[in-house]
Amino acid sequence: xxxxxxxxxxxxxxxxxxxxxxxxxxxxxxxxxxxxxxxxxxxxxxxxxxxxxxxxxxxxxxxxxxxxxxxxxxxxxxxxxxxxxxxxxxxxxxxxxxxxxxxxxxxxxxxxxxxxxxxxxxxxxxxxxxxxxxxxxxxxxxxxxxxxxxxxxxxxxxxxxxxxxxxxxxxxxxxxxxxxxxxxxxxxxxxxxxxxxxxxxxxxxxxxxxxxxxxxxxxxxxxxxxxxxxxxxxxxxxxxxxxxxxxxxxxxxxxxxxxxxxxxxxxxxxxxxxxxxxxxxxxxxxxxxxxxxxxxxxxxxxxxxxxxxxxxxxxxxxxxxxxxxxxxxxxxxxxxxxxxxxxxxxxxxxxxxxxxxxxxxxxxxxxxxxxxxxxxxxxxxxxxxxxxx
Amino acid sequence: xxxxxxxxxxxxxxxxxxxxxxxxxxxxxxxxxxxxxxxxxxxxxxxxxxxxxxxxxxxxxxxxxxxxxxxxxxxxxxxxxxxxxxxxxxxxxxxxxxxxxxxxxxxxxxxxxxxxxxxxxxxxxxxxxxxxxxxxxxxxxxxxxxxxxxxxxxxxxxxxxxxxxxxxxxxxxxxxxxxxxxxxxxxxxxxxxxxxxxxxxxxxxxxxxxxxxxxxxxxxxxxxxxxxxxxxxxxxxxxxxxxxxxxxxxxxxxxxxxxxxxxxxxxxxxxxxxxxxxxxxxxxxxxxxxxxxxxxxxxxxxxxxxxxxxxxxxxxxxxxxxxxxxxxxxxxxxxxxxxxxxxxxxxxxxxxxxxxxxxxxxxxxxxxxxxxxxxxxxxxxxxxxxxxx
Numbered sequence: 001x002x003x004x005x006x007x008x009x010x011x012x013x014x015x016x017x018x019x020x021x022x023x024x025x026x027x028x029x030x031x032x033x034x035x036x037x038x039x040x041x042x043x044x045x046x047x048x049x050x051x052x053x054x055x056x057x058x059x060x061x062x063x064x065x066x067x068x069x070x071x072x073x074x075x076x077x078x079x080x081x082x083x084x085x086x087x088x089x090x091x092x093x094x095x096x097x098x099x100x101x102x103x104x105x106x107x108x109x110x111x112x113x114x115x116x117x118x119x120x121x122x123x124x125x126x127x128x129x130x131x132x133x134x135x136x137x138x139x140x141x142x143x144x145x146x147x148x149x150x151x152x153x154x155x156x157x158x159x160x161x162x163x164x165x166x167x168x169x170x171x172x173x174x175x176x177x178x179x180x181x182x183x184x185x186x187x188x189x190x191x192x193x194x195x196x197x198x199x200x201x202x203x204x205x206x207x208x209x210x211x212x213x214x215x216x217x218x219x220x221x222x223x224x225x226x227x228x229x230x231x232x233x234x235x236x237x238x239x240x241x242x243x244x245x246x247x248x249x250x251x252x253x254x255x256x257x258x259x260x261x262x263x264x265x266x267x268x269x270x271x272x273x274x275x276x277x278x279x280x281x282x283x284x285x286x287x288x289x290x291x292x293x294x295x296x297x298x299x300x301x302x303x304x305x306x307x308x309x310x311x312x313x314x315x316x317x318x319x320x321x322x323x324x325x326x327x328x329x330x331x332x333x334x335x336x337x338x339x340x341x342x343x344x345x346x347x348x349x350x351x352x353x354x355x356x357x358x359x360x361x362x363x364x365x366x367x368x369x370x371x372x373x374x375x376x377x378x379x380x381x382x383x384x385x386x387x388x389x
Numbered sequence: 390x391x392x393x394x395x396x397x398x399x400x401x402x403x404x405x406x407x408x409x410x411x412x413x414x415x416x417x418x419x420x421x422x423x424x425x426x427x428x429x430x431x432x433x434x435x436x437x438x439x440x441x442x443x444x445x446x447x448x449x450x451x452x453x454x455x456x457x458x459x460x461x462x463x464x465x466x467x468x469x470x471x472x473x474x475x476x477x478x479x480x481x482x483x484x485x486x487x488x489x490x491x492x493x494x495x496x497x498x499x500x501x502x503x504x505x506x507x508x509x510x511x512x513x514x515x516x517x518x519x520x521x522x523x524x525x526x527x528x529x530x531x532x533x534x535x536x537x538x539x540x541x542x543x544x545x546x547x548x549x550x551x552x553x554x555x556x557x558x559x560x561x562x563x564x565x566x567x568x569x570x571x572x573x574x575x576x577x578x579x580x581x582x583x584x585x586x587x588x589x590x591x592x593x594x595x596x597x598x599x600x601x602x603x604x605x606x607x608x609x610x611x612x613x614x615x616x617x618x619x620x621x622x623x624x625x626x627x628x629x630x631x632x633x634x635x636x637x638x639x640x641x642x643x644x645x646x647x648x649x650x651x652x653x654x655x656x657x658x659x660x661x662x663x664x665x666x667x668x669x670x671x672x673x674x675x676x677x678x679x680x681x682x683x684x685x686x687x688x689x690x691x692x693x694x695x696x697x698x699x700x701x702x703x704x705x706x707x708x709x710x711x712x713x714x715x716x717x718x719x720x721x722x723x724x725x726x727x728x729x730x731x732x733x734x735x736x737x738x739x740x741x742x743x744x745x746x747x748x749x750x751x752x753x754x755x756x757x758x759x760x761x762x763x764x765x766x767x768x769x770x771x772x773x774x775x776x777x778x
């Protein structure tokens with residue numbers, strides 16, 4: 001009984017009884033949690049972790065822990081079905097798309113995508129906006145021709161190019177919607193030549209804002225940033241593409257293998273699917289993707305506002321290319337950067353060291369990162385600037 | 390300071406401080422756990438689950454849960470290093486072998502093995518002892534020639550063939566050490582022609598008994614039976630093979646990629662690695678693989694002894710091919726099998742339904758399955774036979 005019109009949700013809480021035996025009154029477990037700005041694996045909602053914790057020795061009253069349930073059991077099938085249904089609900093995914101839970105991260109998708117859809121005489125367009133785009137490009141070149149439709153490498157990937165040059169008739173157009181390392185993010189999807197489909201590595205911003213899934217042929221994302229633990233990869237793929245993939249490939253590398261068997265051709269990462277389901281339910285309870293976007297805009301906005309007003313810190317990404325997920329900034333002095341990171345760590349603000357290719361600091365503030373943590377970071381940076389500025 | 394002589398351990402407890410904040414006194418969590426005979430994912434030691442539970446919101450006193458730690462963090466690197474070290478210790482793995490934690494299960498290894506080591510003009514010998522062997526064979530055929538060195542398909546894989554016919558100069562010899570579906574297990578490794586290496590899918594009996602790793606080129610195992618949760622694959626591979634693998638392959642499908650980066654070319658399944666490390670520590674605490682073998686022989690022995698004495702139940706595997714991990718048996722009457730499974734389930738003995746290709750019942754009793762559970766099953770079967778015999 002799902003109805004989707006323009007991505008609006010008609011039904012908000014179809015599964016109130018997702019396995020749960022939360023015991024929030026439990027005081028002994030209130031271990032002090034620190035602010036974790038890690039780029040991934042990353043902060044998850046405490047409520048989800050508490051629910052998982054209570055189901056480790058027995059999922060609900062099954063007498064068997066979530067790690068121990070056969071993937072063929074009715075209990076686990078219910079977990080799987082709810083994860084799929086919540087995914088469809090939260091992102092407004094039309095019925096002509098399959099939702100797959102695979103393994104191997106985005107890195108294996110860099111291989112599977114061209115392996116399935118790029119013939120040796122065909123061309124795919126790739127937008128080169130960072131290190132992960134480059135890795136995707138390198139793998140695609142093993143299978144066919146790659147046309148670099150744009151690149152921001154001239155300025156160390158600190159921006160999303162405005163102009164995209166399309167090739168004549170690409171098989172698909174691939175882009176990385178958010179560039180974790182460089183703190184840049186596409187504000188809209190790139191244009192698409194007729195006959196091509198759009199492929200997106202959305203690992204670091206999936207479900208951080210509403211998305212119009214019907215514009216895409218395939219969206220994939222390693223779970224470990226916005227969706228759950230590492231070790232499970234969400235793939236949303238149009239069914240006609242599943243059917244069209246190269247049928248001569250090794251079984252595990254065909255999308256059709258996994259789609260035909262509801263992600264259970266072989267034993268799936270059951271715990272990862274369970275956590276992703278809980279996260280999707282949590283997103284829905286937070287108000288869905290529109291509310292997530294609002295919350296993420298506020299969080300990132302408060303941090304960027306401070307950085308823009310600071311005399312010590314400077315954001316590294318161009319203003320109109322800024323990521324809501326990964327906020328990268330520098331002092332311009334490597335020693336001062338290092339001092340800032342060390343003092344932040346000592347103050348319980350962890351994981352702020354920027355990637356070596358950008359340097360400086362990076363605050364990864366995905367969906368589950370709490371707004372109060374951003375406020376604590378801003379206050380810390382203000383104090384640091386007062387002290388050393 | 391590890392010294393290995395003939396697989397004997399010189400040092401037993403090098404890491405007494407593996408992250409732990411167990412609180413065994415916690416009574417509220419003593420949910421009744423039932424006997425879970427699932428073939429995988431399968432029963433894990435309660436002590437390991439309790440430890441994992443206590444570290445979900447904060448790993449030790451880090452303030453960051455085990456699911457949320459960056460794989461590049463010092464805290465997680467310590468988890469990873471201990472998992473590798475325990476693996477080396479428990480199985481007596483020589484220094485010239487790499488220990489990898491990959492994704493995709495045995496099914497992806499069915500592809501990676503021939504992709505890396507079987508040229509199109511080469512032959513590999515495969516021992517065909519069940520459904521999983523057949524799947525491995527099907528994938529290998531995509532890359533080179535496969536010689537079926539033996540098969541037990543003539544009697545629905547109910548035995549391990551004595552005779553193996555080797556091809557002239559195979560690249561490698563592949564076998565499935567334990568056949569989960571058919572309840573058969575190799576008692577020793579098959580012979581190996583000069584110049585070839587031995588490859589083993591040990592998914593369902595790894596670390597259930599001592600193994601002489603130096604006889605193998607590569608051993609791989611999905612973790613979800615004897616090692617941990619689904620979603621992580623242990624690969625033990627000789628370093629000279631890693632170096633010899635096809636270097637033209639997609640990056641993620643080369644063993645060298647993962648070996649060169651200590652399983653962190655991309656984000657590894659961090660939680661799975663953590664649990665595998667705890668399980669390996671638990672095995673060591675139980676007395677290592679020799680003690681495991683003794684315990685497993687006792688468990689399986691008690692069940693087989695009853696089945697051999699029963700007028701109602703018959704083991705399906707030939708006596709000298711019987712598995713210590715998966716005990717398969719039938720009444721010879723499908724309706725009676727179904728009644729037995731239903732009554733067992735109602736009595737808290739779960740997951741006993743045999744695979745459809747064998748029918749009847751299957752009791753999977755891996756390392757972590759408690760001996761008392763086997764006794765409860767034997768008692769149940771005795772009672773059932775009295776009632777309906």
